[in-house]
Amino acid sequence: MVAAVLIAAGLGGCSRTVAMTDPIPTDAVRRQCAAVMAALPATVLDQPRRRVEPGVLSAAWGSPTITLRCGVDEPPGLDATSECFEVNGVGWYAEQAEGGYLFTTIGRPVSVEVGVPDDYAPEANALVDVAEAVAKIPVEQECL
Secondary structure: OHHHHHHHHHHHHHOOEEEOOOOOOOHHHHHHHHHHHHHOOOEEOOEEEEEEEOOOOEEEEOOOOEEEEEEEOOOOOOOOOOOOEEEOOEEEEEEEEOOEEEEEEEOOOOEEEEEEEHHHOOHHHHHHHHHHHHOOOOOOOOOO
16 A cells, blocks of 8 residues: 555656545544645645645645645554654654655544655655644644
C-alpha cells in the first residue's frame, strides 16, 4: 500500500490530472477532512497544486507528484513504540516507501497521509507547507 501511493501518484505526473483513490471514512471524519481540504495551500515545496480525480479527500502538487489524503487508516507499522516527530505542531509517523517517504499524522482522531517523492529530499520539508491545514484537526495526544 505504501509503495502504491507513490507509484500511483507518479503515473499521474505525465498528465494534468492525478488519479488517486479517496479514503472512505465515516461522516464525522469526512466533516473534519473538509476543513483540512479547504485550508490546503496552493503550493507545497514551491510546486503548484494539481487537479485530482476524484479529489474530494485527496490533493496533489508538482511533478513528480506530492500527495495528500485525509481520512486514511493508521499505517500497519504504527504502534506505541513508533517514533513521532513534530513539524509546526503536527505529529508525524514516517516510513520509507518505494521512491520516497510516506508521512501519516499521529495523535489526531483523523489521520492525514502525505506522500513525498525522493526528488524533494529532504522529504519532510513538505510537511511544513501542509501543517497549518492539518492542524484544523484537533490534537488528542501530543507527539512524544
